[in-house]
Each structure stands twice: as C-alpha cells, then as structure tokens.
Amino acid sequence: MVHADDARISDETLIGRVAAGDSSAFARLIRRHGAMVYRFARAAAPQETDCEEILREAFLAARRGAGRYRDEPSGRSWLLALARRAVERRSPRPGAGSASFGELARAAARRGPAAWDGSGGPAEAVAAALAALPAEDREILTLYDRELLTLDEVARVTGIADAALRTRLHRARLRLLAELKGALRGG
C-alpha cells in the first residue's frame, strides 16, 4: 500500500499501524526517523560502538513495543529513548562532572581567543569539540541544540527531570564553549 501523502501521517498514526502489523508503516517510520536515531547513537555511544546495531535494536524495540505506545511527548522522543536504552546496555556512562557554572565559565574565559563571536569556527571544529565532550554532554547538546527536541522530549529520552536537565544543558554548553575556544587557539 502506498501512501501518497506520507508527510501528513502523524508519528502516532504510523506507530499505531506498526502495532497492527503494517510493515509498510514500519518502513516509513524508519525512513522518517532513522537518520535522527543514528545521529543520536553516534553522539551518545562510545566511539567504538556499532551504531548500526543500536539503530537496529531501537527499531526492533519500537516494533515490539508499538502496541504500548501512549502518553509520550512525541514519537521521536519515544524512539530516541529506545535508542538510549540500547546505548546504556553497552556502556553505563560516568557523569560529566559537576563543576560549578563559575568554574566552567572561567575555564572558557581562560581559553582564547579573548571573545569568540562564532566566526573562525568551521563545522569541523564544532563537531570535533562536541565529540571531545563527555557522553552526557554530547547527548544533551545533540538532542536539544541539534535535533531541536523540546525540554519535555529530552527529559523523556534521558530520564532527567526538568530542573536538572536545564542545569546540565547549561553546563554542557559551557564545556563546549571552553573546548571550542581551546581548539581554535590551538591548545
């Protein structure tokens, strides 16, 4: 069955069809969100992880669990939460640390150039600085600042409550700034 107007089919509808055994709907779900889940796996999992396997496990879990889909912020956060579980099964991760905001801001300020306005930071440098951060930071920045999930959605994926989540987001941004400035300075 071909759906001519696929973009208008909501994730919830697709997931409902998956629950009913519609393999065409499952393929559509993969096409719609596979890249996002894969990017998340690459950001959240340790470097040596087989992210294709994470992707497969997440969608396998989605097919098995589609019948229980309800009260979710969104289909994408549900899928990403499944992917995160697959990542965690492989690598229970240490936290990114709890340095104070002041310490992190000073670390960023110490690193040149004196003030960074976004210029001179090619995408490669930003991606490399992001990759150098602890997994916890990479994860939250990927979800919120790259995939543009809402805080509710990020909370669903990570299992971190709202206030703590906002604190972690701020810390992750400060650490990325310090990392990026250090890299642009060459040290």
Next chain:
Amino acid sequence: MEDERIVAGLHCGEVVADVTEYLEGRLSPQRAARIGEHLNGCDDCQRLAEEISAVVRALRALPEEPLPPEVEARLLASLGSTEAAPHG
C-alpha cells in the same frame, strides 16, 4: 570572570548560572530584566552570553547527516520491513 562582582544588584556568579535560561527566554520578566541590566553593565558576562549564543548557533548550523543508504537498506532488510515509496 569575577564571581564576586556586583552589577545591577546581581553577582556575576548568579548571572553566569542563568545565562542559558536567559537566552532561552525561560526566566520571569522581572528576572530577565535584571539579568539584562547586569549584562549591559558587565563586559565579562556580556561576552559569555554572546559566546554561548554563538555556540548554540554553531551547533544548530552543523550539517544534518543523513542515514547512509546502505545502512537504511540493511536495517530494512534485517527487520523484514516491506519497502514503501521513498518519501517521508
């Protein structure tokens, strides 16, 4: 970045802690106004706010990597999905 400095009645440390919330528009109007006042009078905090904004812009400007076609094909095959029209 001097935590003990006070501008517009706020320590820099308080402002540093609230920068993301300020930039995201999640503070109360009163709190946001005080932070804005501090930023106008504090070069260090102003610079930090601008740098955090630049970091966010840089992250959002990163190219969105697509799923490699061979990965998608293997995934669809391994999960036994029926091929559908390639849109969506």
